[in-house]
Structure formats: C-alpha cells, structure tokens
Amino acid sequence: MRQLDINGIKAAVKDSLAQLGTNIDPKVEQAILQAQKEETTELARDILTTLLDNYYIGRRDCLPICQDTGTAVFMVELGEDICFQDGSLTDALQEAVREVWQEQYYRNSILRDPLFDRTNTKDNTPAIIHTELVKGDKLTIKIALKGGGAENMSALKMLKPSDGKQGIREFVLETIIKAGGNPCPPVIVGIGVGGNFETCAILAKKALFREFGSPHPATEWAELEAELLQAINETGVGPQGLGGRTTALSVQIETAPCHLASLPVAVNLNCHAHRHCKISF
Amino acid sequence: MKEIDITLPISGELCRMLQPGDKVLLSGIVFTARDAAHKRICEYLDSGKPLPLELKDAAIFYAGPTPARPGKVCGAIGPTTSTRMDRYTPRLLAEGVKVLIGKGKRSPEVTAAIRSHGALYLVAVGGAAALLSQCIISCETVAWEDLGAEAIRRLEVKDFPCYVALV
Ligand code: SF4
Numbered sequence: 257m258r259q260l261d262i263n264g265i266k267a268a269v270k271d272s273l274a275q276l277g278t279n280i281d282p283k284v285e286q287a288i289l290q291a292q293k294e295e296t297t298e299l300a301r302d303i304l305t306t307l308l309d310n311y312y313i314g315r316r317d318c319l320p321i322c323q324d325t326g327t328a329v330f331m332v333e334l335g336e337d338i339c340f341q342d343g344s345l346t347d348a349l350q351e352a353v354r355e356v357w358q359e360q361y362y363r364n365s366i367l368r369d370p371l372f373d374r375t376n377t378k379d380n381t382p383a384i385i386h387t388e389l390v391k392g393d394k395l396t397i398k399i400a401l402k403g404g405g406a407e408n409m410s411a412l413k414m415l416k417p418s419d420g421k422q423g424i425r426e427f428v429l430e431t432i433i434k435a436g437g438n439p440c441p442p443v444i445v446g447i448g449v450g451g452n453f454e455t456c457a458i459l460a461k462k463a464l465f466r467e468f469g470s471p472h473p474a475t476e477w478a479e480l481e482a483e484l485l486q487a488i489n490e491t492g493v494g495p496q497g498l499g500g501r502t503t504a505l506s507v508q509i510e511t512a513p514c515h516l517a518s519l520p521v522a523v524n525l526n527c528h529a530h531r532h533c534k535i536s537f
Numbered sequence: 538m539k540e541i542d543i544t545l546p547i548s549g550e551l552c553r554m555l556q557p558g559d560k561v562l563l564s565g566i567v568f569t570a571r572d573a574a575h576k577r578i579c580e581y582l583d584s585g586k587p588l589p590l591e592l593k594d595a596a597i598f599y600a601g602p603t604p605a606r607p608g609k610v611c612g613a614i615g616p617t618t619s620t621r622m623d624r625y626t627p628r629l630l631a632e633g634v635k636v637l638i639g640k641g642k643r644s645p646e647v648t649a650a651i652r653s654h655g656a657l658y659l660v661a662v663g664g665a666a667a668l669l670s671q672c673i674i675s676c677e678t679v680a681w682e683d684l685g686a687e688a689i690r691r692l693e694v695k696d697f698p699c700y701v702a703l704v
Binding site: 278298299301302303306309310313314317318319320321322323324325361362363364365374376378403404405408415433436437438496498499526527528529 | 538558561573600601602603604605606611613614615617618620631640641642660662663664665666667669670671680684685686700702
C-alpha cells in the first residue's frame, strides 16, 4: 500500500483552486488570440479583444476572470493501492473549497436545496466529487470551477442507433444554437457518446477535463471532433452570441461501449473562461 | 470600434438613435438584481410594500459580483443570463425601468415589451469580470443582504462597455 499524506494533497488542491479563478489556461488564451485575428466583423473582434484584456487584468490584479467562480468539481482517479494518512480525502477537498473561497474572495454560489430552501451555504460547499477506482498506486485529481451559465445550456439525448453520426451532429448543433449567447461563447464543447444515461453525462464532463484542444486518440473520433468544430463555427452564433465565426474553440469527445439498443449523447458546454486543471500524486 | 457615450438615466432621444450592434459606454447609476431580487421586487409590488430602489428610469444589471478585496471598490463583476429574468421583466418595464444589462437572448414577450416601452437591452461581455470591475467607481449594497451575491447593489459606473442588443 502507498501512504499519502492528506495535508499535502489539500495544500496542492488549494493552490490549484486559487490559481484557476484568476489565471486562464494559456492554450485557451492562445486560441482566442488566433480567433481574433481571423474574425471578420469588427464587433466579434472587439469582444475577443475584451476577453484578452480581461485575462491580462485578472492575472495582474489577482481578480477572478469571471464573477461566477462556479461550482467546484473534482474528478478523482483513485489508485486501489493507496491509503490516506491523517484524514479523509472527501473532507480535505470540501475544506479546501471552503478555505479558498474565503481566502480568494470568490463568490459563494451554492444553495442548500434546489427547490424548497434556496439559501446560500455561504462557503460554496458542497463541492461535487466524482470518484473512479483505478488499478495501481497513483492518485489524480482533476479540478474545475464550473460556471452556471454554460452548465445550464448543456443537454443529453438518448438517440436511436439508426440516428448515427448525423443524429449526433444535429443534436450538437441544435444545442449550440439554442444556447446562443447564454454560455458566453466562444465555448468549449465536451461531448459524451455511449455508456448509459448517467455515464454519458459524466463522459461529456470528462471530455472538458481533457487537455484543451487535444484530439481524441482514435482517428475517426478525432475527425468527428474536427467536423463538429467546423459546423459549430459555421452557425454564426459568434462571440457572446452577437454574430461571428468564433462560436467554439474546441470540441472534445469521450466515448464508452453501450447497450445494443442505445446511442446516448451528452453535450456539456463550457464558456471561454475555461478553468480546468489536473494534479497527480 | 465606434463607441457611443451614454450618461444614465438615458434620454428617450438618445435611446431612439441606437442600433443593434452599437457599442456604448455607460456612465451613471446602475442597480444589480438577479433572479431572487427580481422575485422579491415583484412580491413587493404585488403587496404594495415600498421598494428599496426607484424603478422609474432605472438601469438594471443582472449581476452578482465576487466580494471586494479589502481596500477595493468592487470584486469581479459581469452579466448573468438574462432569459432567467424574462418572467419578471415586463412588470419592471411597466414600472418604468429603462435599461437592462445582461447576456443572451430575450423571450419574444420581453422583446416586444422592451420595444413598446422604448427601453434598451444591452449585452455586456460575459467572462470579462476583471475588466468590467475597473469601470465601477462605487458599490453599495442597498437592500436584501440576506440574498448574498444576489443582493441589490447600487453601482456608479464609468465608461462601462456594452453592446446594444434590443432597442
Ligand atoms: S458562462 Fe462562464 S464566462 Fe459566462 S458568466 Fe458563467 S462562468 Fe462566467
């Protein structure tokens, strides 16, 4: 068994959470810079320039790049041969959120109950923690600050197997067009294909955690990603939904085997304020 | 890009000159209100309770900032999705609200109400909250602190950039 000290893990998670709020992924910034050069309308270019200026000011002034500092989402890949010393991982993650939200002046956005008690928990907990058991003695924690605007425009559909690739394409485009400016485009599109109802949604979320802009390892899926990205950028939704070529920066698909009767597809949208990272122990 | 300066409250004359896609720089007083505050405003109107803000000619910004760091005027601030306020907006327009600031599309009913009241719907850039924070000169919570990020704040803004979406 490998022993891992909880205090070290918590400190690393806190560092990542504090970085994520104010520092954009350099690859996203690069993609926006590129898109800004290629945009054809003055309005779209102006919005992309504003985003670039904002990333700079966020870094300089240690201010969140978006006021919606989101739900903290953790995807934990836990090696079966690990045991924790000096505390519980669940508690450490929740405490990290509680402390960072206060120390970094992030916004508390979590309510106690979705319907009957919509009062603020005042420390942004509970964070959402997904855990997957993996073989070996490694621990990987993927961390995201997920804003509500883009999450709200996400969707899942149980397609018929006969709907095929065309069905996936239509559903993705329909989701993007319906979302319009709400998810703060340019967006990053996480897509899950396969599994069942709940794993498909998790696949879409997982796709957003993949390194920004990295293609699916299988050629046919990587080609579908590229094809969808092009189709999305031809919809004309554009930056902030005000028209233009830059509707999405990346399309990332994750897949899983599925039942012979099914073709589940989930689209998890994320805004340009893409705050995802990964730490390994 | 050409920028049009607007001093709030906006005059009807200036409002009529604006076109969708125009970039404007707002200066003056803006109140923040999100879902929970809208709900409460309408409850107060229904029961005839006095409101903590004057709706006539007001500018409403759908926003809930991050807390300000010590010594700072305001934290990061930016628009939230406007369509969630659609249910309440015609009521607020009828009470005289003139300028709405948010992001994304409005419902057909709200679009019609904005036009018939001679009001203005502006889109601010979502995810540019550090930059927009620099345009806030003062920020004061005026009511409903219990709503946390959703409390009503009175902001004084200077050259706050937006784009005309509906007029
Ligand atoms: S969708 Fe993203 S960029 Fe837009 S307001 Fe929400 S968190 Fe911020």
